[in-house]
Amino acid sequence: MRYKEHIVLLLIVGLGIITANFVGFKVAFLESLPGTLILLGIAFIAFILSKLLPFKLPIVAYCSILGLLLACPISPVASYVIEATSKINFTAPLTIVGAFAGISIGSEVKTFAKQGWKMVILGLLVMTGTFVGSAFISQIVLKLTHAI
């Protein structure tokens, strides 16, 4: 995928974020714009890094680390980045993710229906075990390290 193509796709996503932020939270277009551009900028740099760097990390890992670096206390632009992105309600970027994700599993409906109740229950148990197991360990370690 070329960079230009990626920029176009990110701009579409950005428009989706601004739309969701306006429809859902009544934040005006211009007010959402700087924060959205920052998020898109991070996503774009993450994309470039994931192509250029020799070690393979998931692209979202780069997004997360870049976001952290930009907003951490030693970053000169931290206060601007935090202020601008705080205008974007955190669920606003998610609607377009849901829309694409929904379309992307549209051809699995029949396979899902064929799974039967056993696999559905098993799936629920797998998710429960993963989440609760993790919450349990987090709780214990946070307590032991006096973080809470």
Place this chain on the structure above:
Amino acid sequence: MENYTYCSTKERFKAEYKIYIAAFIMIIIADSIGQIKLPIGPGQLLLFPIFYALLLGIIQGPHVLKIFNEKEVKAASKLVIIAICPFVAKLGISAGSNLSEVISAGPALLLQEIGNLGTIFLALPFAILLGLKREAVGATHSINRETNLALISNLYGPDSDEMRGSLSIYIVGGMIGTIYFGFLATICAATELFHPYALGMASGVGAGIMMASATSSLVEIYPAQADQILALAGMSETISGITGIYVGLFIAIPLCNKLYNFLEPKIGNLWGKSQKTQLKSEDM
């Protein structure tokens, strides 16, 4: 990963413009509905625009309304990863602005990865009781998102029993995982056994959209700690994304195999033999 599906940006736009337009219509509908709260048992089901969009997307697919064909379905799955990047960036910013909380939670953030193995202890015995054989290992070794599927496929082959189990859970997770994760988070919050930070960290399991759903609910329940929850969930998700494949390869799958070999002879026959063949014959 470099694959030029399209010759030019224009061609891609032409092939996918229907998806973009549909996405905008879905955003307008979903965000107009906004958030809905339904009390269920001790928890509550919090419905967010992401769910309506997901559902609207599914029904437009080739099996229901047939607005989108298989090709567009495939194209959309590549768009998901692009669309989730700004959201993860936003969580990264939360982490940066709450750096001291993130650092003090550092040990917990690293170790909670091990908690993800909880699925093996909870789900594997049940799978064996149901009469599943080697599918059980694929199905229960992890939450079975894309990376886990790739790993199972590499280890056991794309036509293996293990892969069939893995794929089944992948599909179930894709269809109901997002909404279930939100519900799970509210139930766990209602038990009051866990600190909101612990629940935030638990949300990051290596599936971005499930994490998004769980944190949306948690933020609604604990508005005062919203920023810290987002920060920890984002970091936990990032760590899962990086270490998940190694935890799977070196811990989860060997552990799952050990437990399977131990449990299967003991409880594999309890349910009755007739159940076993049934699941195997299901085609994927």
